[in-house]
Amino acid sequence: xxxxxxxxxxxxxxxxxxxxxxxxxxxxxxxxxxxxxxxxxxxxxxxxxxxxxxxxxxxxxxxxxxxxxxxxxxxxxxxxxxxxxxxxxxxxxxxxxxxxxxxxxxxxxxxxxxxxxxxxxxxxxxxxxxxxxxxxxxxxxxxxxxxxxxxxxxxxxxxxxxxxxxxxxxxxxxxxxxxxxxxxxxxxxxxxxxxx
Numbered sequence: 001x002x003x004x005x006x007x008x009x010x011x012x013x014x015x016x017x018x019x020x021x022x023x024x025x026x027x028x029x030x031x032x033x034x035x036x037x038x039x040x041x042x043x044x045x046x047x048x049x050x051x052x053x054x055x056x057x058x059x060x061x062x063x064x065x066x067x068x069x070x071x072x073x074x075x076x077x078x079x080x081x082x083x084x085x086x087x088x089x090x091x092x093x094x095x096x097x098x099x100x101x102x103x104x105x106x107x108x109x110x111x112x113x114x115x116x117x118x119x120x121x122x123x124x125x126x127x128x129x130x131x132x133x134x135x136x137x138x139x140x141x142x143x144x145x146x147x148x149x150x151x152x153x154x155x156x157x158x159x160x161x162x163x164x165x166x167x168x169x170x171x172x173x174x175x176x177x178x179x180x181x182x183x184x185x186x187x188x189x190x191x192x193x194x195x196x
Contacts, residue, residue, distance in 0.1 A: 054094065055117060057087035062121055106159055109152040120144030142183055143176070151175030 057074055059065075061083055066076040075083035091114070098107050123141040131137040154175035158168040 054087040054090035057083050057090070059121070061087075062125065101160065103160065106156040109156050109159075110149075113149040113152045116144040116148035120146075120148075139180075142179065147176050147179035150179055 056068060060068055060073040061075045061080050065073050067073055073083075074086060095111075098110055101107070120141050120143075123137070123144060127137070127141075151172045152175070155168045155172035158171040163171070
């Protein structure tokens with residue numbers, strides 16, 4: 001979903017916005033007043049903007065992409081070393097901002113999401129011919145690369161809003177299922193384009 005191979009096509013110019021608005025839109029009903037403002041100002045910026053951009057910078061290097069959303073990718077324009085450092089800097093700033101929330105469960109959720117991202121990228125880079133044909137492998141890789149962050153972010157927003165464990169788990173499931181639905185729409189639309 002991010003990067004999508006050489007050229008970094010993704011879901012179009014607004015594709016990067018799918019993640020933050022989906023999470024905030026889905027979890028908005030969980031929060032009232034100050035909790036929503038906290039989530040929008042702090043958590044949204046930390047989780048999606050900085051971590052998301054860091055991920056895209058690293059993804060472009062791994063995919064050897066020369067463009068991102070029609071613009072020269074940082075690794076193509078400035079080189080891999082600077083792109084890695086820029087991604088690492090943004091990721092470290094996101095971690096500092098997360099730590100300032102003083103919520104160890106939220107920090108743990110997002111740290112695990114970053115771990116899953118690395119696992120997903122490794123899965124993508126080391127895929128075998130047999131695994132390439134496995135829907136189970138594809139869904140696991142997609143969970144690691146995309147759904148983990150979105151589902152854990154939805155849960156984190158619910159936790160920051162003071163919701164119950166049950167509601168937090170429902171928020172997690174919402175994020176996980178959202179990615180599956182987007183993935184299915186993407187696969188189906190690609191299949192329809194190839195059929196015509």
